[in-house]
Amino acid sequence: MLSIQSIGNQLNTFFIEIGELSYFAGRYFKEAIKPPFEFKELLRQCYSMGNRSLLLVAITGFIIGLVLTLQTRPTLMEFGAVSWMPSMVGISIVREIGPMITALVCAGRIGSGIGAELGSMRVTEQIDAMEVSGTNPFKYLVVTRVLATTLMIPLLVIVGDAIALYGSFLVENLKGNVSFTLYFNQVFDSLEFGDILPATVKSFFFGFAIGIVGCFKGYYCKKGTAGVGKAANSAVVFTSLLLFIIDFIAVFVTDIFYEL
Amino acid sequence: MKETQDIATQSENLEQRPIVLQIKDLHKSFGDNHVLNGFNMTLYKGENLVIMGKSGSGKSVMIKCLVGLMEADSGSISVMNKDITTINRTTLDILRADIGFLFQGSALYDSMTVRENLEFPLRRHSEKFDHKTDTNTLVIEALENVGLADAIDLMPSELSGGMKRRVALARTLILQPKIILYDEPTSGLDPITAKEIILLMKEIQTKYNTSALIITHDVDCARFIADRMILLISGVDYAVGTFNELAASKDPKIMAFFKQ
Numbered sequence: 001m002l003s004i005q006s007i008g009n010q011l012n013t014f015f016i017e018i019g020e021l022s023y024f025a026g027r028y029f030k031e032a033i034k035p036p037f038e039f040k041e042l043l044r045q046c047y048s049m050g051n052r053s054l055l056l057v058a059i060t061g062f063i064i065g066l067v068l069t070l071q072t073r074p075t076l077m078e079f080g081a082v083s084w085m086p087s088m089v090g091i092s093i094v095r096e097i098g099p100m101i102t103a104l105v106c107a108g109r110i111g112s113g114i115g116a117e118l119g120s121m122r123v124t125e126q127i128d129a130m131e132v133s134g135t136n137p138f139k140y141l142v143v144t145r146v147l148a149t150t151l152m153i154p155l156l157v158i159v160g161d162a163i164a165l166y167g168s169f170l171v172e173n174l175k176g177n178v179s180f181t182l183y184f185n186q187v188f189d190s191l192e193f194g195d196i197l198p199a200t201v202k203s204f205f206f207g208f209a210i211g212i213v214g215c216f217k218g219y220y221c222k223k224g225t226a227g228v229g230k231a232a233n234s235a236v237v238f239t240s241l242l243l244f245i246i247d248f249i250a251v252f253v254t255d256i257f258y259e260l
Numbered sequence: 261m262k263e264t265q266d267i268a269t270q271s272e273n274l275e276q277r278p279i280v281l282q283i284k285d286l287h288k289s290f291g292d293n294h295v296l297n298g299f300n301m302t303l304y305k306g307e308n309l310v311i312m313g314k315s316g317s318g319k320s321v322m323i324k325c326l327v328g329l330m331e332a333d334s335g336s337i338s339v340m341n342k343d344i345t346t347i348n349r350t351t352l353d354i355l356r357a358d359i360g361f362l363f364q365g366s367a368l369y370d371s372m373t374v375r376e377n378l379e380f381p382l383r384r385h386s387e388k389f390d391h392k393t394d395t396n397t398l399v400i401e402a403l404e405n406v407g408l409a410d411a412i413d414l415m416p417s418e419l420s421g422g423m424k425r426r427v428a429l430a431r432t433l434i435l436q437p438k439i440i441l442y443d444e445p446t447s448g449l450d451p452i453t454a455k456e457i458i459l460l461m462k463e464i465q466t467k468y469n470t471s472a473l474i475i476t477h478d479v480d481c482a483r484f485i486a487d488r489m490i491l492l493i494s495g496v497d498y499a500v501g502t503f504n505e506l507a508a509s510k511d512p513k514i515m516a517f518f519k520q
Contacts, residue, residue, distance in 0.1 A: 121369075129367035132327050133381035133435075134353040 024216045032143050041140060045148035053109050053156055060105050061160035064097060065167025073175065082176065086183050087190030089168045094191060098161035099199050100247055103206035106153055107239040111214040114145055115235030118218025119228035142219060146211035153207030154200055202250040206243055213239040274487065277304040280439055280471045286335035288321055295321050297495035303471050310474045310482045312517055313492030319475045323441055327361055328352050357385040360432035360440040364447055366424040368416040375399055375412045378431050385435055402430040406460060422453035433464065442474040446481050458484050479518060491517060
C-alpha cells in the first residue's frame with residue numbers, strides 16, 4: 001500500500017515537472033520572437049558549445065564506427081554478405097546511432113554544463129542582478145542557450161556521422177582492402193532522402209530538448225551548492241529520458257510515412 | 261540636551277524632504293510562513309535608512325519586493341511616486357535604472373571581466389546618457405570611484421571579497437541611480453574591509469546625493485551610516501528612530517539588537 005502511494009507521489013511529481021517544463025518551453029517561444037535579440041550572446045554560445053563538444057563527439061563517433069564494423073563483420077561474413085557492410089553501417093549510423101549517441105554525449109557535456117552554470121548563477125544571485133539591471137535574464141540566458149543547442153546539435157550530428165563512417169571505413173580498408181571511393185559510394189548509394197531528413201529533423205528536437213531541460217533545471221535551481229549539483233545531475237537524467245521518448249516518437253512518425 | 265535637539269532637528273529636516281520610496285502595509289507569506297505582516301517605511305531624499313532585523317525576519321524578502329524580484333501579497337510600494345506593484349514590466353525596467361542594488365554576495369557575473377560586468381547594465385539603459393558619452397569613460401569613472409581602476413581587465417575569480425564588493429558597488433553606481441539598496445553590504449568581510457566599504461558608501465552618498473536603504477546586522481555600520489533606523493521584528497516595523505534613540509530604548513526586544 002505504501003509502495004503504491006510512493007509510486008503515485010513520484011508520478012505526481014513527474015507530471016508536475018512535465019507541466020512546469022511545458023510552461024517554461026512556452027515562455028521560451030514567446031520570448032524568442034520578441035526583440036531585442038541577443039545575437040552576440042547567441043554566437044558566443046554556439047561557438048562555446050560546438051567547440052567544447054566537437055572533440056568528444058568526434059572520438060565517440062570514431063569508436064562507434066570502429067566497434068560497429070568490427071562486431072558486425074563476422075556475422076555478415078558467415079552469411080556471405082560482407083559487401084553489404086557499408087550500406088548497413090551507413091543506414092544505421094545516419095538513421096539512428098549517430099543522432100542518438102551524439103545527443104546523449106551532448107546531454108552529458110552541454111546539458112549538465114548549462115544546468116550547473118545557470119544553477120550557480122541562480123544561487124549566487126547573478127540572475128537577480130541581471131533582472132535588477134533591466135536585462136531580461138530569460139532572454140539573455142535561456143533563449144540564447146536553447147537556440148544554440150537547437151542549431152549546434154544537428155551540426156555535431158553531421159560531424160559525428162561522418163567520423164563514425166570514416167572509422168568504419170578504416171576497419172573495412174584494413175580487413176577487406178576496400179577503397180575509400182568504393183566504400184563511400186556504397187554508403188551514399190544505400191542512403192535515401194527519407195533516411196537523412198527524419199534524422200536531421202530529429203536532431204533539431206534533440207538539441208532543443210538538451211537546451212530546454214538544462215536551462216529549466218538550472219534556472220529554477222534550489223538554493224545551495226547541493227542544489228547546483230542536483231540541477232546538473234537531473235538535467236542529464238531527464239534529458240536522456242526525453243531523448244529516448246523523442247526518438248521513439250520520431251521513429252514511429254517516420255514509420256507511418258514509410259508505410260504510406 | 262544638545263544631542264537630543266540635534267536629533268530632533270535632523271528628523272524635522274528629513275520630513276521636509278521629498279519621499280523617494282514608501283512602503284505601506286506590505287504583506288508576504290510563503291505558505292503558512294507569514295514573513296511580512298504589514299510592514300511600513302518611508303525613505304526621504306538623501307537619507308540613509310538602515311533596516312535591522314534577525315535572520316529570517318524578512319529583510320531580504322522586503323528588499324526583493326522593492327525591486328520587483330518578488331511579488332508582494334498585498335500592500336503598496338511606491339518608488340519615486342510610481343507604485344511598482346501595479347506598473348508593467350517595461351516601466352519597471354526603466355525605473356530600475358534609478359535604483360541601484362548591491363547584493364549580499366556581490367553577484368558579479370563570473371563569466372565576464374570587471375569591465376564587462378560594468379558595461380552590462382549600460383546595454384539596456386544607454387538612453388540615460390548623452391549619445392556622445394563613451395562607455396569606457398563611464399566604466400573607468402565608476403571604478404575610480406571605488407579605487408579599483410587597475411582591476412578593469414581582471415575576472416571576478418581573481419578578486420578578493422572586498423574587491424568584489426567594491427566592483428559590485430561600481431556596477432551599481434554606473435547607472436547613476438537616485439536610490440541605492442544595500443543588502444548586507446559588510447557581511448562576510450573582515451572588520452577593516454567592512455569599515456572601508458562603509459566609508460565608501462558614505463562617500464558615495466555625499467558625492468552623488470543618493471538616498472540609501474541599508475539592510476544590515478552590523479551595529480557599527482548602522483551607527484556610522486544611519487540617519488534613521490527601522491527594527492524589523494515579526495514582519496512589522498517594530499521601532500523607528502535614530503540610532504541613539506533606539507540604542508537608548510528600554511524595550512527588551514530593541515535592546516537585544518544593541519547588546520553585541
